Amino acid sequence: MERGNSKHGPRLDEEMDREVKGTVHGTAGGRAEEWREPEPSGEDQPASTRAPSHDTRSGAPKGMTSEEVEQRSRLGRFIPLSALPGDRESLRRSAAGNEAPDDVLAQLDQLPPGTQFQTVSEVWAALGHANETQRW
Numbered sequence: 001m002e003r004g005n006s007k008h009g010p011r012l013d014e015e016m017d018r019e020v021k022g023t024v025h026g027t028a029g030g031r032a033e034e035w036r037e038p039e040p041s042g043e044d045q046p047a048s049t050r051a052p053s054h055d056t057r058s059g060a061p062k063g064m065t066s067e068e069v070e071q072r073s074r075l076g077r078f079i080p081l082s083a084l085p086g087d088r089e090s091l092r093r094s095a096a097g098n099e100a101p102d103d104v105l106a107q108l109d110q111l112p113p114g115t116q117f118q119t120v121s122e123v124w125a126a127l128g129h130a131n132e133t134q135r136w
Contacts, residue, residue, distance in 0.1 A: 061132035068129060076120035078104050085118045087111075 008016070041047050061069070083094035088111040095108055107127055117123045121131045 063130055063133035072120065072124045072129065072131075075104060075107065075124065079120055079123065084120075085116045087116055088113050091117065091123065 064072075078095040078098045078100035079091055080094055080098065083091055086094070088108060091111070092105060092108040095104060100108075108123075111117070111123065111126055115126065117126065125131055
């Protein structure tokens with residue numbers, strides 16, 4: 001026995017099923033009305049993109065490259081906030097407890113002994129790297 005919606009008839013239920021079929025099944029074009037679909041680029045026009053081709057912004061702060069931001073972030077993933085402020089030994093112990101890879105532990109071994117570090121940025125600077133020149 002098939003149960004339908006008590007508020008609609010079977011015909012309207014089937015029509016509503018067709019309208020949301022694309023959304024439910026994840027196929028392209030989840031809209032019921034064809035006019036809502038974006039039109040493709042014309043033959044003499046370039047394909048649309050999200051960013052202009054001449055856009056050179058990298059998203060990195062001033063004074064750092066994107067690679068440096070990623071490397072500092074990777075270092076910071078293994079230093080928990082509970083370890084800060086901390087010296088070289090406590091930071092290394094915490095990083096080892098967070099299963100830091102050998103290259104991160106080797107970087108922490110290069111820190112000067114007896115110095116207290118308040119932030120990951122201070123650790124990064126003590127390793128000889130540049131931090132951003134302007135913070136927002």
